[in-house]
Amino acid sequence: MKILVVDDEIEICHLIKLLFLADFPCQVDIVFNGKEAIDAISNEQFDLIICDQNMPEKNGNEVFQYINNNSINLPFVLATTEEWEHVPYFTTNPLFFQIQKPQIAEGITKLIKKLKDEPSDVRVEEGDLVVEFSPVPIEIIYKMGALPVDIYLKIRDGKFLKVIRAGDILSGGHLVRYRSKNVHDVYIENCDIRLLTGAMEKIFANFFNREKKGALKPDNIIAFQETLVEGFSLFPEDPLFHRYVTEFNKLMLEVATKYEGVEDILMQLMGDKRSYICKHASVSQYIGVFLARKMTWDSELSLVKVSMALLFQNISLIQMDLNDEIKIFDIQQNTADKRTVKRYREHSLKSAQMIGNLTKMPIDLDTLILEHHETPLGEGFPTGKDFAYISPLGAIVILSGVVAEYLLFNKVYKLEELSADEFLTKLEDEGFCKGVFKKFFPFLEELLIG
Numbered sequence: 001m002k003i004l005v006v007d008d009e010i011e012i013c014h015l016i017k018l019l020f021l022a023d024f025p026c027q028v029d030i031v032f033n034g035k036e037a038i039d040a041i042s043n044e045q046f047d048l049i050i051c052d053q054n055m056p057e058k059n060g061n062e063v064f065q066y067i068n069n070n071s072i073n074l075p076f077v078l079a080t081t082e083e084w085e086h087v088p089y090f091t092t093n094p095l096f097f098q099i100q101k102p103q104i105a106e107g108i109t110k111l112i113k114k115l116k117d118e119p120s121d122v123r124v125e126e127g128d129l130v131v132e133f134s135p136v137p138i139e140i141i142y143k144m145g146a147l148p149v150d151i152y153l154k155i156r157d158g159k160f161l162k163v164i165r166a167g168d169i170l171s172g173g174h175l176v177r178y179r180s181k182n183v184h185d186v187y188i189e190n191c192d193i194r195l196l197t198g199a200m201e202k203i204f205a206n207f208f209n210r211e212k213k214g215a216l217k218p219d220n221i222i223a224f225q226e227t228l229v230e231g232f233s234l235f236p237e238d239p240l241f242h243r244y245v246t247e248f249n250k251l252m253l254e255v256a257t258k259y260e261g262v263e264d265i266l267m268q269l270m271g272d273k274r275s276y277i278c279k280h281a282s283v284s285q286y287i288g289v290f291l292a293r294k295m296t297w298d299s300e301l302s303l304v305k306v307s308m309a310l311l312f313q314n315i316s317l318i319q320m321d322l323n324d325e326i327k328i329f330d331i332q333q334n335t336a337d338k339r340t341v342k343r344y345r346e347h348s349l350k351s352a353q354m355i356g357n358l359t360k361m362p363i364d365l366d367t368l369i370l371e372h373h374e375t376p377l378g379e380g381f382p383t384g385k386d387f388a389y390i391s392p393l394g395a396i397v398i399l400s401g402v403v404a405e406y407l408l409f410n411k412v413y414k415l416e417e418l419s420a421d422e423f424l425t426k427l428e429d430e431g432f433c434k435g436v437f438k439k440f441f442p443f444l445e446e447l448l449i450g
């Protein structure tokens with residue numbers, strides 16, 4: 001039996017897939033919007049479709065209409081948080097089954113029972129569950145924190161190797177290592193699927209039950225932009241700056257505050273405008289957006305990612321009680337004690353986890369944050385990867401952070417006060433004109449020398 005799952009939430013697609021794999025002999029394909037669903041249906045034969053209502057491109061009832069209008073024999077299961085009674089098409093054309101989110105496991109269990117017990121048009125093949133392990137995308141596992149199940153990697157000859165024990169977390173180090181080896185899925189034992197889906201459902205329940213958040217409150221927008229202006233007083237008030245504050249930053253806030261928990265983090269960040277991380281965030285954000293805009297690939301999404309990564313990269317320093325200029329400068333000058341340095345070096349991972357734990361953040365944002373202290377010559381932390389493994393967006397985030405740190409550390413309050421040549425030579429010595437960093441270097445000169 002072949003099932004098509006359609007949902008714009010990648011986690012939900014995989015939750016449904018896992019629930020089927022645990023209980024029912026079938027193949028599950030996944031697509032992320034209505035348009036992809038229609039393409040899939042018109043090219044391949046499926047025995048059942050489980051479809052969300054609200055999605056980009058085309059929504060659930062458009063997919064259902066397409067199936068009915070083309071007389072395709074494909075039982076339709078609607079899985080939605082919406083009150084589907086309000087979509088006339090669903091009330092006049094009977095559904096095969098309906099699943100109310102977030103009770104997805106409950107819904108799928110009932111659906112499977114219906115498929116097994118009730119005679120229907122749906123083709124159900126007899127057969128055993130032959131696979132012992134099921135794949136799960138690393139991103140989903142990474143967002144879960146302490147894992148409820150053992151995690152395996154698929155190695156040669158169809159064998160599986162246990163890499164993480166239940167109770168441990170999949171660390172940023174794992175994530176970086178697996179991605180650099182092009183590993184996208186990890187595996188869990190099929191007997192553990194219920195444990196994992198149970199934990200996934202808890203996460204969804206929080207997500208769906210959240211209050212629907214509006215945009216950032218007007219007072220907070222003003223406070224936020226004032227903070228930025230203070231950070232930017234370093235730079236000449238040029239047209240780019242003006243456009244940045246008035247247009248781009250608004251866009252970034254609009255995007256960022258769609259995510260649950262972001263507004264709280266922004267408020268923490270702005271708690272003390274004079275704090276190290278607040279100054280660092282606003283200065284580095286300006287540099288990052290300047291560099292990104294200079295590139296031809298500066299899509300809005302890339303700009304938003306760079307900007308969010310730079311804003312949030314040091315957020316965990318607040319919880320670690322390291323949000324203090326003196327402490328940070330001690331660390332940079334190698335005069336801090338070993339324990340403080342060790343704790344400081346954990347902040348990339350901790351910030352990445354904080355942001356990664358927010359539901360539905362852009363999937364590579366936590367990677368950008370995780371890598372913000374790597375360096376071109378591989379002398380950074382947490383993994384010491386070098387320029388060959390750093391992405392272009394990662395390079396912008398790293399370079400902007402380094403420049404902002406230097407300006408703050410040397411108390412450069414106006415760019416004219418900066419010995420730009422000296423600083424650029426230092427960056428060159430540190431490898432910042434190599435590989436992926438090379439193309440940004442001339443723009444950095446432009447920004448710092450004018």
Ligand SMILES: [Fe+2]
Pocket residue numbers: 313314347348372373
């Ligand atoms: Fe940092």
